[in-house]
Amino acid sequence: MISGMARRAAPLEMVMIRPPSRTPVGAFMGVALEEEPTAHAAFTRILREAAVIYPDPAHPAGCLTISAATNVTPQDAEVEAFLRNLRNENLDVFEARLRMAQQAGELSDAADPRALAAYFATVIQGMSQRARDGAAAAELTETVELALMAWPAARH
Numbered sequence: 332m333i334s335g336m337a338r339r340a341a342p343l344e345m346v347m348i349r350p351p352s353r354t355p356v357g358a359f360m361g362v363a364l365e366e367e368p369t370a371h372a373a374f375t376r377i378l379r380e381a382a383v384i385y386p387d388p389a390h391p392a393g394c395l396t397i398s399a400a401t402n403v404t405p406q407d408a409e410v411e412a413f414l415r416n417l418r419n420e421n422l423d424v425f426e427a428r429l430r431m432a433q434q435a436g437e438l439s440d441a442a443d444p445r446a447l448a449a450y451f452a453t454v455i456q457g458m459s460q461r462a463r464d465g466a467a468a469a470e471l472t473e474t475v476e477l478a479l480m481a482w483p484a485a486r487h
Contacts, residue, residue: 357394357395357396359376359377359380359381359384360377360381360421363376363377363380364377364424364428369432369437370428370429370431370432370437370438371432371437371482373428374451374479374482375479377451377455378451378454378455378458378475378478378479379472379475381394381455381458381459381471381475382458382468382471382472382474382475383468383471383472385458385459385461385462385471386462386466386467386468386471387468392459392462392463392465393459393460393462393463394455394456394459396414396417396418396421397418397455397456397459397460398459398460398463399414400413400414418452418456421452422448422449422452423448425448425451425452426444426445426448429442429444429447429448430444432444433486436485436486437485437486438483438484438485438486439483439484439485439486440486441483442483447481447483450478450481451478454474454475454478457474458471458474458475461474
């Protein structure tokens with residue numbers, strides 16, 4: 332089952348906008364990237380929404396794509412690889428959006444879109460784990476505001 336899913340894995344915009352489940356919980360990242368006019372607005376929205384969604388008791392805490400299959404037996408290696416590929420595809424989508432922002436002058440030429448994408452992916456993944464460990468939305472929101480201070484200046 333997973334091998335077929337792995338072969339059909341879509342980039343973040345498809346996975347997140349139309350998640351495979353019946354709940355829109357996982358859609359917020361793709362929606363923000365699609366709807367927000369600037370990368371800064373999109374990443375601000377993603378982080379702030381994650382701070383509220385991840386600890387919400389209406390569903391399991393955190394993000395399934397981030398936390399599922401982190402420690403697996405050899406027979407589950409295919410699931411682990413599938414989820415790792417989704418996370419890496421998401422990172423690629425983040426980088427692409429940040430490169431577009433750089434070309435538009437929203438980021439300076441000195442900014443490194445790949446490093447910035449990896450930074451925000453790491454923050455998001457850490458927030459997911461903190462939510463699983465019991466962090467409330469208030470704590471995650473503080474993390475978001477600190478993380479947003481790393482946003483590089485626009486081109487002048």
